[in-house]
Amino acid sequence: MGLGIGLVGLPNVGKSTTFNALTKAQNAESANYPFCTIEPNKAVVPVPDKRLDELARIVTPEKVQYSTLDFVDIAGLVAGASKGEGLGNKFLGNIRETEVILHIVRCFADDNIVHTEGSIDPIRDVEIIEQELLFADIDALLKRIEMLKKKAKGNDKDAKEQLVVAEALLLHIEDGSPVSTFEDVESDGFIAMNKDLRLLTSKPIIYGANVDEDGLGEDNEYVEKLKAYAEERDSEVIKLCAKVEEDMVDFDDEEREEMLTDLGVTESGLEQIIHKGFDKLGLQSYFTAGVKEVRAWTIRKNTTAPKAAAVIHNDFEKGFIRAEVISYDDFVEFDGESGAKEAGKNRLEGKEYIVQDGDVMHFRFNV
Numbered sequence: 001m002g003l004g005i006g007l008v009g010l011p012n013v014g015k016s017t018t019f020n021a022l023t024k025a026q027n028a029e030s031a032n033y034p035f036c037t038i039e040p041n042k043a044v045v046p047v048p049d050k051r052l053d054e055l056a057r058i059v060t061p062e063k064v065q066y067s068t069l070d071f072v073d074i075a076g077l078v079a080g081a082s083k084g085e086g087l088g089n090k091f092l093g094n095i096r097e098t099e100v101i102l103h104i105v106r107c108f109a110d111d112n113i114v115h116t117e118g119s120i121d122p123i124r125d126v127e128i129i130e131q132e133l134l135f136a137d138i139d140a141l142l143k144r145i146e147m148l149k150k151k152a153k154g155n156d157k158d159a160k161e162q163l164v165v166a167e168a169l170l171l172h173i174e175d176g177s178p179v180s181t182f183e184d185v186e187s188d189g190f191i192a193m194n195k196d197l198r199l200l201t202s203k204p205i206i207y208g209a210n211v212d213e214d215g216l217g218e219d220n221e222y223v224e225k226l227k228a229y230a231e232e233r234d235s236e237v238i239k240l241c242a243k244v245e246e247d248m249v250d251f252d253d254e255e256r257e258e259m260l261t262d263l264g265v266t267e268s269g270l271e272q273i274i275h276k277g278f279d280k281l282g283l284q285s286y287f288t289a290g291v292k293e294v295r296a297w298t299i300r301k302n303t304t305a306p307k308a309a310a311v312i313h314n315d316f317e318k319g320f321i322r323a324e325v326i327s328y329d330d331f332v333e334f335d336g337e338s339g340a341k342e343a344g345k346n347r348l349e350g351k352e353y354i355v356q357d358g359d360v361m362h363f364r365f366n367v
Helices: 015-023 050-059 085-096 120-154 157-174 188-197 221-232 242-247 253-263 267-282 304-310 314-318 328-333 339-343
Strands: 006-007 041-046 063-065 068-073 098-108 204-209 236-240 283-289 293-300 321-324 347-349 360-365
Touching: 006 085, 006 339, 015 041, 015 068, 015 242, 015 267, 050 063, 050 283, 050 293, 050 328, 068 267, 068 283, 085 120, 098 120, 098 267, 120 157, 120 188, 120 221, 120 360, 157 188, 204 221, 204 267, 221 236, 236 267, 242 267, 253 321, 267 283, 293 304, 304 314, 304 360, 314 321, 314 360, 321 328, 321 339
Parallel strands: 006 068, 006 098, 063 293, 098 204, 204 236, 283 360
Antiparallel strands: 041 068, 283 293, 321 347, 321 360
């Protein structure tokens, strides 16, 4: 399952450096000048999950397969992007193809690194980007309204329903409010309309406060301002030092843990980004554990057992009989499947069962 998280921000704020570290591929050129990223870099990133490592320790499989997320490094936006400045229209189109936005914001001062606006001001920087996203949504909505009006004149019932929603939404965003705060986002008319438009300000945002090494400890003034801004908008801030994260790319687990301890943090910024992004996308994992493979399978939260089975193969859903389920905690406590079964911790679940995060599952099916 490939679901995209788009990295956005002003030029030269650390997006490509963050992307390099995220992918561990070092294939996004990072340099001290604006627009060093022109084409969106895309990469599939494994989701760190210590539970999977623990299952592998017990089962000793031939291989281990993690859940994954797609990350897209989108070139830096500038003021006027919605009107085409800085190749903005192309870049805004790249953002539409993602489901969650990770907004990298510079939260450190360094005279040796150019800032396109000439000073460090995270709120100003955030507002520049978000204003351009709003302008782009207004433009897309105006075009859609014109099309809906033509269809509505021909007594198209769906067009009439969407038109009412679209005109109300236009007033909402022209007032400076993002689509995500619109009161009718759950309505059928909005859902049908946004399926095609993929409005930019409807997407969940995670703010990535890029600090220097000293900023990883106590929050500096820039991070404090960004956190206050995010809290007002019911969003979250993840603090990271992109340069440190990139430096740790080639470290082994022990070296990475030692460095994080020295820096006074318990989890790397990149792990926080991946885990938070996974959650924002409404995803969770269930596991299969056999001698050939221990694997995490990605599903949406509140997925039924047959739908979860279909992630492995469509035939599993078509011929679904029941699922054998052991919770992760029971699997580990009783040292594997046999021990859990002996302890009576193995359950048989039917078609209505809602799969829980961390379930260890086998599916019975007949095609």
